Amino acid sequence: MVLRTPSAAIAAASSRRSILQSTIKSSPRSLLIRRPYSNSPLYSSPFKNRPQRQLPSLSSPFRRTIANLTEPKNDSSSTVASTSPVPPKKPRFRVLRYIWRATWISALGGVAYMAYHIYDSKHPPEQLPQDPTKKTLVILGSGWGSISLLKKLDTEDYNVIVISPRNFFLFTPLLPSCTTGTIEHRSIMEPLRHIIRHKKRAVKYYEAEATKIDMQKRVVKINDFSDIKGSVSETEVPFDYLVVGVGAENATFGIPGVKEHACFLKEIGDAQQIRKKVMDCIETATFKDQTEEEKARLLHMVVVGGGPTGIEFAGELHDFFEEDLRKWVPDISDKFKVTLVEALPNVLPMFSKALIEYTEKTFKDENITVRTKTMVKKVTDKNIDVEITQPDGTKVKESIDYGLLVWATGNAVRSVVRDLMNQIPAQKNSRRGLEVNDYLVVAGTEGIWALGDCSATKYAPTAQVASQQGNFLARLFNSMAKTEAVEVELYNLDQRIQASKDEEEKAQLNAEINIKGRSLSKIKQLSPFEYSHQGSLAYIGADRAVADLTWFGGAISSATGGELTYIFWRSAYVSMVFSLRNRILVLTDWLKTKAFGRDVSRE
Known part of the structure; x- marks a missing residue:
C-alpha cells in the first residue's frame, strides 16, 4: 500500500469530485445519489474544524449501481407510457413566419425590379432611322398632353418631330414645393431626351419656340431663342399631321402692374x-x-x-x-x-x-x-x-x-395660338383657345389637333385633362396607322383579283378581303374623347x-x-x-x- 501525503490526497479527491459532478450533471435529476460521509483517512480533510463531503469512488460496484438506475423499468405503466404516441407540437407564430418570408420575397422582387428599370433606362436600344415613306407628325410642346401622347405613340408608323423651348417635362403639381426648397427642381424635371431615346423609331427634337403655323403651306415656323445661337435662328418645319400642345400663358386680366x-x-x-x-x-x-x-x-x-x-x-x-x-x-x-x-x-x-x-x-x-x-x-x-x-x-x-x-x-392664349385662330374662320368666336371636336381635331382644319390648356373644351384646363387627351390621341394615331396599313393591303388584294384568272384563287382572295374588311371596321370603331x-x-x-x-x-x-x-x-x-x-x-x-x-x- 502506498502512503500519500495530505496534499496528494486532496488533489486526488478533487479529481474524483470533478468526475462525479460531470457524471451527475449528464444524468437525469432522479439519478442524483447521496452517500454518507466516509471516515476513511483517505478523505479526511486537513481542515479538521470543517466537515468534508466524502465522494464515492468510481469503482465497478458504483458503475453497476448507476447502470441499474438508468435502465427503464419493465412494469406495465412504463410500457404504456413509452409506447403511447406523442402528439406533435404545433408550430408557433406560423403566420408571422409567412409574413416575414413574403416580406423578404417582396423586397428582393422590388430590388430586382428597380435594378432592371435603372439598367434599362441607362441603356437604350438601337432605333430605326426615320423613313421618308412615312408621314411626318409634328408635336408642339413638352407639357402633360404632348408627353402623354409621345409616351404611348407607336413611332414606327410616323416620322415624329418634337418642338419645344424646354427640353424636359415638368411635373407641375409639385412645383409649389420647389419654391421653399422642400423638393429640388431637378427632381421634378424629366429630360425629354430620356423619353424619345427609348422609342422604336428615332424621334427628332428641336429646342425652339413655334412662332407661326402656316396652314396653307403646312409648315411650322420656329425660332431659336437660346442664349447661344447658331448660324440659323429661324427656319420652317413641314408637317403632314400637327398636334398643338403649347399650353397657355399667365392671365393678368389687363390689370396694370x-x-x-x-x-x-x-x-x-x-x-x-x-x-x-x-x-x-x-x-x-x-x-x-x-x-x-x-x-x-x-x-x-x-x-x-x-x-x-x-x-x-x-x-x-x-x-x-x-x-x-x-x-x-x-x-x-x-x-x-x-x-x-x-x-x-x-x-x-x-x-x-x-x-x-x-x-x-x-x-x-x-x-x-x-x-x-x-x-x-x-x-x-x-x-x-x-x-x-x-x-x-x-x-x-x-x-x-x-x-x-x-x-x-x-x-x-399664347400668341402662336391666337395667330392660328385668326387664320381659321371657324375659330372667330373662340376666346379661351382652339375649339376642337370630339376627336380633338381643330375646328375648320384637317390634320391639325389641339390638346391641353391651348384648346377650348367643356373641361377645366388641368393636367389631368391634358394627360388623358394625350393618351387618347396616341390611340387615335396608332389606329390611323393600322387603318392605313389594312387599306393598302385591301388595295393590293383587289389588284391581285383583277389580275388573276383562276376562280379558286379569286375566291381565296375575296375571303381574305372580307376578313381584312371586318378587322378594318373594328379598328375604325374608336369612341370620341370622354374625360374621366x-x-x-x-x-x-x-x-x-x-x-x-x-x-x-x-x-x-x-x-x-x-x-x-x-x-x-x-x-x-x-x-x-x-x-x-x-x-x-x-x-x-x-x-x-x-x-x-x-x-x-x-x-
Whole structure:
C-alpha cells in the first residue's frame, strides 16, 4: 500500500469530485445519489474544524449501481407510457413566419425590379432611322398632353418631330414645393431626351419656340431663342399631321402692374425666382436700422388666386416659416405673415363645400389670412389696390402692402395660338383657345389637333385633362396607322383579283378581303374623347391635405381631409411621376427635408 501525503490526497479527491459532478450533471435529476460521509483517512480533510463531503469512488460496484438506475423499468405503466404516441407540437407564430418570408420575397422582387428599370433606362436600344415613306407628325410642346401622347405613340408608323423651348417635362403639381426648397427642381424635371431615346423609331427634337403655323403651306415656323445661337435662328418645319400642345400663358386680366411686379408660378424659373425673393425679403427685413413699418411690409407675403396652386404655395410657405425660418431667423417670428386673396366667394371652387370649409378653418389655425370676394385692381412695386365686396353688397377699396406677390390665377392664349385662330374662320368666336371636336381635331382644319390648356373644351384646363387627351390621341394615331396599313393591303388584294384568272384563287382572295374588311371596321370603331375625372388633390400645409375623389367612373365619391389624406397625397403624386428616377429623387428630397430641414441660404 502506498502512503500519500495530505496534499496528494486532496488533489486526488478533487479529481474524483470533478468526475462525479460531470457524471451527475449528464444524468437525469432522479439519478442524483447521496452517500454518507466516509471516515476513511483517505478523505479526511486537513481542515479538521470543517466537515468534508466524502465522494464515492468510481469503482465497478458504483458503475453497476448507476447502470441499474438508468435502465427503464419493465412494469406495465412504463410500457404504456413509452409506447403511447406523442402528439406533435404545433408550430408557433406560423403566420408571422409567412409574413416575414413574403416580406423578404417582396423586397428582393422590388430590388430586382428597380435594378432592371435603372439598367434599362441607362441603356437604350438601337432605333430605326426615320423613313421618308412615312408621314411626318409634328408635336408642339413638352407639357402633360404632348408627353402623354409621345409616351404611348407607336413611332414606327410616323416620322415624329418634337418642338419645344424646354427640353424636359415638368411635373407641375409639385412645383409649389420647389419654391421653399422642400423638393429640388431637378427632381421634378424629366429630360425629354430620356423619353424619345427609348422609342422604336428615332424621334427628332428641336429646342425652339413655334412662332407661326402656316396652314396653307403646312409648315411650322420656329425660332431659336437660346442664349447661344447658331448660324440659323429661324427656319420652317413641314408637317403632314400637327398636334398643338403649347399650353397657355399667365392671365393678368389687363390689370396694370401685374407683369412688372408679380411673380408667377408656371415654370421652373418662376419657382427659383420666388425662392430667391423670399430670402431677399427676410434678409432685407433684418438689415441694420430697418424701420418697423418696412419690416412688416417686407415680411408680408401675398398670394393672389385661391385655386390648388395658390393654396399649395401658401401652405408650403407656412411650413417653411414654422419649421425652419422661425428657428434660424427668430427676429421675424412675430412679423411674418401670409395673405391669400381670391375674387370668388370661396377658395378651391372645384372641391366640395365640406373641404372648402375645412381648408379655410385650417388656414385660420395656421394664421394664414384668407380674403375672399377681393378683386385686385392695380399692382405697384410695394402694394396692391383691391376692391372688397361686403356682405351687404357694398364695395370698399383698400391698399395692401407686400414684400412678395405671387400671381397664381387664370390662363391666357399664347400668341402662336391666337395667330392660328385668326387664320381659321371657324375659330372667330373662340376666346379661351382652339375649339376642337370630339376627336380633338381643330375646328375648320384637317390634320391639325389641339390638346391641353391651348384648346377650348367643356373641361377645366388641368393636367389631368391634358394627360388623358394625350393618351387618347396616341390611340387615335396608332389606329390611323393600322387603318392605313389594312387599306393598302385591301388595295393590293383587289389588284391581285383583277389580275388573276383562276376562280379558286379569286375566291381565296375575296375571303381574305372580307376578313381584312371586318378587322378594318373594328379598328375604325374608336369612341370620341370622354374625360374621366379621377378627383382633385391639394396640400394645405401643416402635413394636411384635402382630396375630392371619385371611384368607378363617378358612381362613388369621397371627400377627405387631414393627415392621412396628406399621406395619400404624397403617395398619389409619387405614383404619377413619369419615371422611376424622378420617384426616387422626390422621395429622397422629402426624407432629406424631414431630417435636415430646408435650406435658408440665398442662391
